[in-house]
Amino acid sequence: MNIDLLLAENEFRRQVRDYCERELPGEVRQKVLGNLFLTKEDNLRFLRSLAGRGWVAGHWPRQYGGAEWTPLQRFVFEEESMRCGAPWLIPFGVNYVGPVIYTFGSAAQKARFLPPILASEEWWAQGYSEPGAGSDLAGLKTRAVRHGDHYVVTGQKIWTSYAQWADWMFCLVRTSEESRPQQGISFLLIDMTTPGVTVRPIKTMDGCHHVNEVFLDEVRVPVENIVGEEGKGWSYAKFLLSNERILSAETGRSMRQLGHLKALVAGTPSDSVVDRAGFDRRIVQMELKLHALRAFCLAYARSMDPRQPPGVEASIMKIRGSELQQQISEATLDWLGSTAIVYDPADVHGERAISPVGPADASGAIREYLHGRASTIYGGSNEIQRNIISKAELGL
Amino acid sequence: MKQKIWLDETDAALDDAARRYTAERYRFDERQRLSVAARRFNPAVWKDLADMGWLGVATSEEAGGLGLRVGSICLLAEAAGRALLTEPLTSAGVVAPYLLARGGDAAQRDALLPRLHAGELRIACLLEPASVRVEAGRLHGRQQVVVDADVADHLLVRSGDGLWLLDASASGVTRQSYPLLDGRGAATLTFDGAEATRLASVGPADIEYALWLAALATAADSHGAMSAAFDLTLDYLKTRRQFGNPLGTYQALQHRAVDMYVALGESRAVLDQAIASLQAGTTDAARDVHAAKALVGESARRVTQEAIQLHGGIGVTDEYAASHYLRRARVNEQLWGSAEQHFMAFANAAPATIA
Numbered sequence: 239m240n241i242d243l244l245l246a247e248n249e250f251r252r253q254v255r256d257y258c259e260r261e262l263p264g265e266v267r268q269k270v271l272g273n274l275f276l277t278k279e280d281n282l283r284f285l286r287s288l289a290g291r292g293w294v295a296g297h298w299p300r301q302y303g304g305a306e307w308t309p310l311q312r313f314v315f316e317e318e319s320m321r322c323g324a325p326w327l328i329p330f331g332v333n334y335v336g337p338v339i340y341t342f343g344s345a346a347q348k349a350r351f352l353p354p355i356l357a358s359e360e361w362w363a364q365g366y367s368e369p370g371a372g373s374d375l376a377g378l379k380t381r382a383v384r385h386g387d388h389y390v391v392t393g394q395k396i397w398t399s400y401a402q403w404a405d406w407m408f409c410l411v412r413t414s415e416e417s418r419p420q421q422g423i424s425f426l427l428i429d430m431t432t433p434g435v436t437v438r439p440i441k442t443m444d445g446c447h448h449v450n451e452v453f454l455d456e457v458r459v460p461v462e463n464i465v466g467e468e469g470k471g472w473s474y475a476k477f478l479l480s481n482e483r484i485l486s487a488e489t490g491r492s493m494r495q496l497g498h499l500k501a502l503v504a505g506t507p508s509d510s511v512v513d514r515a516g517f518d519r520r521i522v523q524m525e526l527k528l529h530a531l532r533a534f535c536l537a538y539a540r541s542m543d544p545r546q547p548p549g550v551e552a553s554i555m556k557i558r559g560s561e562l563q564q565q566i567s568e569a570t571l572d573w574l575g576s577t578a579i580v581y582d583p584a585d586v587h588g589e590r591a592i593s594p595v596g597p598a599d600a601s602g603a604i605r606e607y608l609h610g611r612a613s614t615i616y617g618g619s620n621e622i623q624r625n626i627i628s629k630a631e632l633g634l
Numbered sequence: 635m636k637q638k639i640w641l642d643e644t645d646a647a648l649d650d651a652a653r654r655y656t657a658e659r660y661r662f663d664e665r666q667r668l669s670v671a672a673r674r675f676n677p678a679v680w681k682d683l684a685d686m687g688w689l690g691v692a693t694s695e696e697a698g699g700l701g702l703r704v705g706s707i708c709l710l711a712e713a714a715g716r717a718l719l720t721e722p723l724t725s726a727g728v729v730a731p732y733l734l735a736r737g738g739d740a741a742q743r744d745a746l747l748p749r750l751h752a753g754e755l756r757i758a759c760l761l762e763p764a765s766v767r768v769e770a771g772r773l774h775g776r777q778q779v780v781v782d783a784d785v786a787d788h789l790l791v792r793s794g795d796g797l798w799l800l801d802a803s804a805s806g807v808t809r810q811s812y813p814l815l816d817g818r819g820a821a822t823l824t825f826d827g828a829e830a831t832r833l834a835s836v837g838p839a840d841i842e843y844a845l846w847l848a849a850l851a852t853a854a855d856s857h858g859a860m861s862a863a864f865d866l867t868l869d870y871l872k873t874r875r876q877f878g879n880p881l882g883t884y885q886a887l888q889h890r891a892v893d894m895y896v897a898l899g900e901s902r903a904v905l906d907q908a909i910a911s912l913q914a915g916t917t918d919a920a921r922d923v924h925a926a927k928a929l930v931g932e933s934a935r936r937v938t939q940e941a942i943q944l945h946g947g948i949g950v951t952d953e954y955a956a957s958h959y960l961r962r963a964r965v966n967e968q969l970w971g972s973a974e975q976h977f978m979a980f981a982n983a984a985p986a987t988i989a
Contacts, residue, residue, distance in 0.1 A: 522977065530900045531900070536907075551899070554896050624889045633872070634882035
């Protein structure tokens, strides 16, 4: 192993930790450590604190305001910041649409849209899934019909995360009917204030408002807001989805949650775990899985060429990472025992000081468990990831 | 992500030679025609391995080897697992030469190392005996299932912090030999005042390091066995037809094959990390090795069991290779510290780099 690279990696890790301890707003960090729901303002405070170091979009090319992080630096930043209590960096602007725009967009689009993403002045949402197009995303039916200088868009999107905060939505729409469903799809940028856009919240089982339905009723979108070529949207969408998967292992989150569980076990007796040795063994099994996942991610990050799209390794990370998260949160609830059935969503919105029974952060742990059930579904369900590996790597 | 960060030119040459040798000279179907005894140990094969340098990857160049090469040790072990090689590679090709080179005196090294490297001498190693004691230079005690002791000329036996060398057929040594589940062999050794010589400069740290080497090599062996089982299974899914279609067109089977593939990728990463850190001597090396032995062992068991299930009936037969990989993996789990022991050692080793 190249020892200089290893030292540089450790030095960068120290810088990220240092940022979390000194510059990340303490209140935001405490909320993250307690697994509470974060408001838009919490997320903005986090992003503004990153801007000072030029870390909002560290992996972007320098010409667009990034720091040209290597894949390894990007991985280390995500892992270490999440481990130390930084929020999940909501990816729709910085990680998703930003790279699509600087890779496929026009000069005017780059000038118009990239700076506000870097400055956290404009929020983005992702208009991908539809009621009839989930895993089978190419089956989407939202139509965009060209009328002069505008596309007129009609249809419905669903599971649109944080659309309630969004100024813009990047959206997959059908601009023509072709023989293959992947053809005839275009990538449009839609101003959320345009007449005909309606956002309706979907409350999830943790009692929080993460996702929405977005109704589009004859929404007029200027033609200059199409990215790349009409009808080529699917290839841009695939580019974006592969970017999405690369960080999906979320090892930093699992490190934090496993640390939280170990602290809980050390400090709070369980009213339901009778076999303590068996429970300790379960923790070590999860530590071993985490060790393996990190070895896999680090090896991948060290060897990957950022100019090439991620391979099936990204799907492996998604599968293993999401499974591990769920196992950790499941074990945490098992330890909490009867305390884990006491839940009032008000607790995770900071509207009540502490939960009435059990450790103070029990509600957050329950929220993490409930919300975490989605991790094997979103971003391409784990079954879809297995289909991808089967086809692309195994040739089945 | 095919490249291994630790691989150098010597490794690549050894790897290439190992692939060719096992494919041409150690074919499963040809070996199946041999008697059980002939399959256990073949002197001609052993000589070939020596000639290719396989028995010198754990000793320094001045001692007549290629240097202590953790990566080479592991890639040869992986080839051995893949080929179901029954010759005593880890005992007589890694652990014994390493310990002799580290702690033998000049006379012991001169007398034994060249013959070990040349394949003229085989030494089995008993490094974690339950109850062997030394009184006035004589060994007393008994140990069951000492791997490769059935084909060894000499023995290295630990007692306390010391390591003792003796002739396997010395008076006071009783050896009851038996086959293992996978065609390799072992013996129960009974020492009743057998005369032995101490390897004067071997300390507990040397023995511990030798155990790490052996454990990691065994994990690599299991990785080889499970990747061969996976390749066989994937091929079968593509060629075997039922209900008018290749088995591999059914999603239920595709996803199981993917899970095997994921386990392989993960096992590869854990192994590579342990190889790199043991070679570099980082503070995490022991933890990485324990993790590798525990995790790869468990994955190998799971993957080789799945290989049998996905094959159906042919998978459980002796004439077909699938079941041999499972048996190989099960034996490996018990060698050089069981998977369970390494799991517990991993649990007790705190990570050093992040705290």
